[in-house]
Amino acid sequence: MKALSGGHGGLWGWNNPPRKPKSHDSERQRRRSKSSSSDYPEANRGAINRFPFKQALTAGSLALTGDTIAQLRERWRDAKASKQHSSTYPDSHGFFQNLLSDHDWLRSVRMISYGFLLYGPGSYVWYQYLDHRLPKPTVKNLMLKVLLNQIVLGPCVIAVVFAWNNLWKGKLSQLPEKYQKDAFPTLLYGFRFWIPVSILNFWVVPLQARVAFMSMGSIFWNFYLSSTMSK
Numbered sequence: 001m002k003a004l005s006g007g008h009g010g011l012w013g014w015n016n017p018p019r020k021p022k023s024h025d026s027e028r029q030r031r032r033s034k035s036s037s038s039d040y041p042e043a044n045r046g047a048i049n050r051f052p053f054k055q056a057l058t059a060g061s062l063a064l065t066g067d068t069i070a071q072l073r074e075r076w077r078d079a080k081a082s083k084q085h086s087s088t089y090p091d092s093h094g095f096f097q098n099l100l101s102d103h104d105w106l107r108s109v110r111m112i113s114y115g116f117l118l119y120g121p122g123s124y125v126w127y128q129y130l131d132h133r134l135p136k137p138t139v140k141n142l143m144l145k146v147l148l149n150q151i152v153l154g155p156c157v158i159a160v161v162f163a164w165n166n167l168w169k170g171k172l173s174q175l176p177e178k179y180q181k182d183a184f185p186t187l188l189y190g191f192r193f194w195i196p197v198s199i200l201n202f203w204v205v206p207l208q209a210r211v212a213f214m215s216m217g218s219i220f221w222n223f224y225l226s227s228t229m230s231k
Contacts, residue, residue: 052124055211059120060112062215067111068103069219075102110168118160119218120211126153127210130202137203146198154190158183193221 130148134141162183166175197217205213 052121052211055124056116056120058212059123059215060116062212062219063111063115063119064108066219066221067108071103071107106168110165114161114164115215118164119157119215122156122160123153123214124211127207131207142199142202145202146195149198149202150191150195154187154194158186158190190221193217 130145134144159179162178163172163175166172166178194217197214201210201213201217
């Protein structure tokens with residue numbers, strides 16, 4: 001076989017000296033390529049398997065902030081309503097003095113746990129996936145990310161947060177009614193708010209800060225949603 005190949009890898013006795021080093025170079029390139037391709041999924045799996053504690057903590061903290069603002073607004077609105085029907089109205093000092101005692105801490109725990117356990121880790125994995133599938137910062141990829149964010153992540157978030165709240169309240173049997181009544185209007189309001197925010201999120205904000213940015217956006221979203229639904 002060695003004679004047949006010419007001793008240098010040439011076919012049918014053709015002497016082709018460059019073939020041997022090229023073969024070794026190609027082999028080394030294949031090995032490096034194989035090593036890189038095999039390491040890349042391992043790195044991705046490692047990143048996915050590690051719990052994103054920082055992003056989860058950020059989402060939980062901002063969920064608490066949004067819930068606190070929402071509760072303050074509700075109590076302030078109730079206090080203004082009571083002032084119109086009563087001559088005795090507590091001053092601002094008395095209002096803030098009773099702030100902690102009037103706070104619904106169970107409701108806050110629901111929101112914190114949702115942000116920490118569900119929204120933070122889930123959105124982190126989602127954005128990692130989007131950047132892996134659509135890595136180039138082109139206008140086409142931007143629009144695809146915004147579109148996918150709205151038609152995939154948006155409905156998932158609404159479905160999960162409704163289910164999470166009803167689970168904590170022990171009202172899972174009422175979940176279909178909750179979906180039928182509030183899911184679609186909430187989704188429409190979400191489109192109006194989150195599409196511009198998503199464009200900024202994918203176009204300007206770096207990957208490692210996107211969960212925090214969207215969580216901060218959720219604070220304003222909660223305020224907007226509360227104001228709109230109370231009309």
